[in-house]
Amino acid sequence: MDVFNELKNDFPRIEKDIPLKNYSTFRIGGLAKYFLRTSDKKELKKIIERVNKENIPFLVIGGGSNILFSDNGFDGLVVAYRAENLLKENFNIEKKENGNSMIVKVDTSIPLSFLISEMKNLSGLEWGAGIPGTLGGAINGNAGAFNESISNSIESVDVLDISSNNVLEKKMKNKECLFGYRTSIFKNDNNLLIVSAELNLIKDNEDEIKKRISDNLNKRIVKQPKGFSAGSIFKNYQGKLEENIIENYPQLKSFNEKGIIPAGLLIELCGLKGKKIGDAKISDEHANFIINLKNATSDDVINLINLIKKSVKEKFLIDLSEEIKIF
Ligand SMILES: Cc1cc2nc3c(=O)[nH]c(=O)nc-3n(C[C@H](O)[C@H](O)[C@H](O)COP(=O)(O)OP(=O)(O)OC[C@H]3O[C@@H](n4cnc5c(N)ncnc54)[C@H](O)[C@@H]3O)c2cc1C
Structure with a gap:
């Protein structure tokens, strides 16, 4: 018996080759080899025990609203631990x-x-x-x-x-x-x-x-942009910028004093609002959001992320770090 059928014997609701894009608010992502949606913590424990023993890679997600899945999918088990029926x-x-x-x-x-x-x-x-x-x-x-x-x-x-x-x-x-x-x-x-x-x-x-x-x-x-997204892509920068940068960008002064600089503002000051790669676009409304216009690939988003990091580093001499998880 193949692995899937063996798993199916014990976990009848497990599925095969499920598009992860359906479980991500970004609507991006290839196939999960095995997939189980459950809100039963005993079932979660049992299946994790099983795949852990059999060395099958696994990933537990919730609502998929802070994740970018790769178009290559996930070669293992994805468990969506999220309630099915909101009663x-x-x-x-x-x-x-x-x-x-x-x-x-x-x-x-x-x-x-x-x-x-x-x-x-x-x-x-x-x-x-x-x-x-x-x-x-x-x-x-x-x-x-x-x-x-x-x-x-x-x-x-x-x-x-x-x-x-x-x-x-x-x-x-x-x-x-x-x-x-x-x-x-x-x-x-x-x-x-x-x-x-x-x-x-x-x-x-x-x-x-x-x-x-x-x-x-x-x-x-x-404030929040409409469309398919994963919320804020980057964390706001925690720290201070160099004084000569603040002289050139006085709009950053008050944030710099507090030591928390909105990533969206830095991206906007790089002139990147509205920038598109493929079908992924930096939101016109909030530059820390990337929107999947319809058929964006994971690479489209990653290329935009890399462009943002490079531009912010060049202009402001700091490294932005991602808030979203990329799998
Ligand atoms: C339009 C929009 C607006 C948003 N606004 C905000 C905001 O204002 N503030 C904010 O903080 N976030 C915001 N987000 C991001 C996101 O909604 C939150 O971070 C949310 O809490 C993520 O929950 P999730 O269940 O979707 O996690 P997922 O995206 O499913 O997972 C996120 C990470 O958590 C892990 N994970 C999930 N569940 C478990 C579990 N049970 N055990 C262990 N690991 C787990 C996953 O493996 C992954 O690494 C927004 C997103 C969108 C799309």
Whole structure:
């Protein structure tokens, strides 16, 4: 029996040769040799144990909203750990009183936006309204907006540690997750799979929470480019530019004082807004977004990324680093 049929015996919902573009908000990507979509953490553990033992390469994704897949696809198993059916009763959301706050335990296959809509009178995640993807993906990249991020609400994260042959279940406290700006221990260690998390959310007035969510969504609608993308391609630059650069570009002065320089502004100042390679285009609305106009290839996007890095390096003497993951 071939590998696929053997896997199919134990995991009947596994599929073969699935276009990854269908699982990426960029709508780019070749075929996954094997593919499983699940929100069942026991099934996730079982299949990872199996492929780990058999040395089949694997990748766990959430909503695919911060990823660029290669047109060559993935020669192994891709598991999309994301909820299939957005009905409240399909989610195990456990709440535990904790003084003025509530500890909420939830599987990380839940879409972040769905989780936010279910929290009603619990505050802490309003910044995330409108951000696509799962809670797992958000924890991996420490997603954030409006000067807040998911790490502020994380009490602990339950992971599968696959660094040895046996898959171990571990609980990691917030500090152990090494959260930083758009980063975490998980972003740099593919051996740690995030299966559930405990969030610490503050009890608050439901109408006020709703208002903050709606304000944030409105800001997003105005600022966020439309079209197929993976959100911001680069992290904002954390650091200072040389003084003579600031003299030439006074619009960077206030950002330089804070030590956080928006990548989009640097790209714009390189004159790259609207630049196209193939069917990939640097957004006219927000230069840190690359849009797949229709049939962009992964190479089109990578060529634009390289052009941006080279131009920013030449003009501003700094290296931008990617926020998205490229597989
Ligand atoms: C229009 C648009 C707007 C966006 N705006 C924002 C924004 O304001 N702020 C922001 O921070 N981001 C933003 N993003 C990026 C993206 O939505 C977030 O980073 C999101 O949290 C990623 O979640 P995901 O489930 O889609 O992760 P994926 O893209 O599926 O995965 C991202 C990384 O996490 C890993 N991963 C996913 N799930 C797990 C898991 N369970 N265990 C271990 N690793 C895992 C993947 O392997 C991959 O390396 C935006 C994206 C788009 C398309």
